[in-house]
Amino acid sequence: MGKKILLANDHIEGIRFLDTYRKHGGYASLEKALKSMTPEQIVEEVKTSGLRGRGGAGFPTGMKWSFLAKPEGVPRYVVCNADESEPGTFKDRYLMERIPHLLIEGMILSSYALGAKTSYIYIRGEYFYVARILEQAIDEAYAAGLLGKNILNSGFDLDLYVQIGAGAYICGEETALLESLEGKRGNPRIKPPFPAIAGLYGCPTVVNNVETIAAVVPIVNEGGAAYAAIGVGNSKGTKLISASGHINKPGVYEIELGVPVEEFIYSDEYCGGIRNGKKLKAVVAGGSSVPILPTELILNTAAGEPRLMSYESLGDGGFATGTMLGSGGFIVMDEDTSIVKNLYTFARFYHHESCGQCSPCREGTGWMEKILHKILHGHGTLADVDLLWDIQSKIEGKTICPLGEAAAWPVAAAIRHFRKEFEDFIRNGEHVNDVKHYYRLNNLTAPIN
Amino acid sequence: MSEKTILKFSDETAAIAKKIVARYPEGRHKSALIPLLHLAQAEFDGWLSVPAMDCVAEFLSIQPIEAYEVASFYSMFNLKPVGKCTLEVCRTSSCWLNGAEDIVRHLEKKLGIKEGQTTADGMFTLKTVECLGSCGTAPMLQCGGDYYENLTLEKTDKLVDSLRAEGKARVYTNDNPVNID
Numbered sequence: 001m002g003k004k005i006l007l008a009n010d011h012i013e014g015i016r017f018l019d020t021y022r023k024h025g026g027y028a029s030l031e032k033a034l035k036s037m038t039p040e041q042i043v044e045e046v047k048t049s050g051l052r053g054r055g056g057a058g059f060p061t062g063m064k065w066s067f068l069a070k071p072e073g074v075p076r077y078v079v080c081n082a083d084e085s086e087p088g089t090f091k092d093r094y095l096m097e098r099i100p101h102l103l104i105e106g107m108i109l110s111s112y113a114l115g116a117k118t119s120y121i122y123i124r125g126e127y128f129y130v131a132r133i134l135e136q137a138i139d140e141a142y143a144a145g146l147l148g149k150n151i152l153n154s155g156f157d158l159d160l161y162v163q164i165g166a167g168a169y170i171c172g173e174e175t176a177l178l179e180s181l182e183g184k185r186g187n188p189r190i191k192p193p194f195p196a197i198a199g200l201y202g203c204p205t206v207v208n209n210v211e212t213i214a215a216v217v218p219i220v221n222e223g224g225a226a227y228a229a230i231g232v233g234n235s236k237g238t239k240l241i242s243a244s245g246h247i248n249k250p251g252v253y254e255i256e257l258g259v260p261v262e263e264f265i266y267s268d269e270y271c272g273g274i275r276n277g278k279k280l281k282a283v284v285a286g287g288s289s290v291p292i293l294p295t296e297l298i299l300n301t302a303a304g305e306p307r308l309m310s311y312e313s314l315g316d317g318g319f320a321t322g323t324m325l326g327s328g329g330f331i332v333m334d335e336d337t338s339i340v341k342n343l344y345t346f347a348r349f350y351h352h353e354s355c356g357q358c359s360p361c362r363e364g365t366g367w368m369e370k371i372l373h374k375i376l377h378g379h380g381t382l383a384d385v386d387l388l389w390d391i392q393s394k395i396e397g398k399t400i401c402p403l404g405e406a407a408a409w410p411v412a413a414a415i416r417h418f419r420k421e422f423e424d425f426i427r428n429g430e431h432v433n434d435v436k437h438y439y440r441l442n443n444l445t446a447p448i449n
Numbered sequence: 450m451s452e453k454t455i456l457k458f459s460d461e462t463a464a465i466a467k468k469i470v471a472r473y474p475e476g477r478h479k480s481a482l483i484p485l486l487h488l489a490q491a492e493f494d495g496w497l498s499v500p501a502m503d504c505v506a507e508f509l510s511i512q513p514i515e516a517y518e519v520a521s522f523y524s525m526f527n528l529k530p531v532g533k534c535t536l537e538v539c540r541t542s543s544c545w546l547n548g549a550e551d552i553v554r555h556l557e558k559k560l561g562i563k564e565g566q567t568t569a570d571g572m573f574t575l576k577t578v579e580c581l582g583s584c585g586t587a588p589m590l591q592c593g594g595d596y597y598e599n600l601t602l603e604k605t606d607k608l609v610d611s612l613r614a615e616g617k618a619r620v621y622t623n624d625n626p627v628n629i630d
Contacts, residue, residue, distance in 0.1 A: 085580060085582070086580070087584070088543055088584050089582065090583060093582045126525065126582070128621050129594050132594075163484070164484060164487065166483050166486065167524035168524065182477070183479035183482035185518055186522065201474065243585060244546075245542075245546050250584070252585065329584070342545065346541075349580065352579050
């Protein structure tokens, strides 16, 4: 069994509530920090831990924190990014609904470390019931003197609020999130300035993912070095993986970074293998934006080394033969899956979610969706595959925010690794309309789980 | 020309809205716009008519266009009337891999409407939506604040039948009032 840090207690009944959470060691980190640590010491521990942003980009958290400007007399903000919208990702939802106090404790610690007096958790609107769970937990924390004025008699004050969004993937991009939190459309800002200099209301701001902020709790409690001792290479600590698709045991798993991909897919401790005895065809390892890999490249690197669940190993080979850990949204596809159709659902997603600010993304995502729709309905030509390649290459790197890349990469990777399938789909167009949902069609009439 | 319709929050909603506005620093009350549009949508029949958006703008002392431009950006805000229950079926990758399309086709047949339409009795609107973060429990649909997961055709039938028998509107804030206190 791998070591669990964030989800060590997720099975305990009532862990959602303050009493039970405290009974199992909750808020010990906060007491330790407020009694015996300076804010600078916490930042140092986070640096030592090697923690990297768990939202997808993997940027070192301690470094991000150290960029925060601290001009006199200007408020600073910590904002938690709970806008989890990357297809295939549902770990933050799990963490927040099971152990809301872990996030709240992390928010208080981060706010203390960074000198924020008001902090916000920005959660996607669809997670409405999760926002209620958080609000109830926050109420409990206020009542227990863990939030508000003079927390645990330390002299530190903090107000924490939950802000709900209203359905926009783009608000997971940190500057779009800040725009949205200011009551505007979620159009990403041009950087620089980065939020560390001018973020919420023009003030220095740190935006971190739910899982990142939660990880601050064990880092403060056990020390950064203990956290850094877990994992492999520059992939320190544990990571929550959202596993979905054609597997026997979909769900959220906390792994020590460095678990072999093959073990993750086939072991009963994790995904439990491919459903219905089917063969593995492909995996999207880190949320819809990262390159899809066929079986041979997801299980092993191009050099024949076993592929590990880590930033470096999944990235091995670059985009030619590798992918990214991303948000940890691990989507598994069996041998009957149509890569073309799956790509269409991604293309449609990015077209729907493009904010419309930059022409390459606004026009390109719609164009790619149209071409894939045409191919799917039997009207594609072989030239369309080259056209798709051409369009994606003209979006990447030419937009204000990374949604452009996120839309381009899945298209590029699907063509790179499954070009023949696209061509077959196009050549045999007249049969395409008969494609059904394979065995699932029959299974749907029977209850699952 | 008919008289311009003017909508106002109920006293109860206005009290909640005031508490939301208090979360932000002095002069940053516009931050309350999205939460207040949710309140308006819940109070005014599940969608944001121009008078409903004007009500929010008036409450926040901002220009109506500021409310319109935000309401039209976010997909949870309905700018056209909807049925009492909006069935929002997730259609992105993992849900598709697990048969979301079959759920949609089944609902279309059962309700006698196409996706995007509302039943003649005003009970149901059928929508397809992008990833709702329920990939491990796919396929799924959302109705009001509730997630219905691991759907089968049978479970979907049961859900529709029970919602119809209940006959109540399902919106975000009516069923689950925001817990401010």
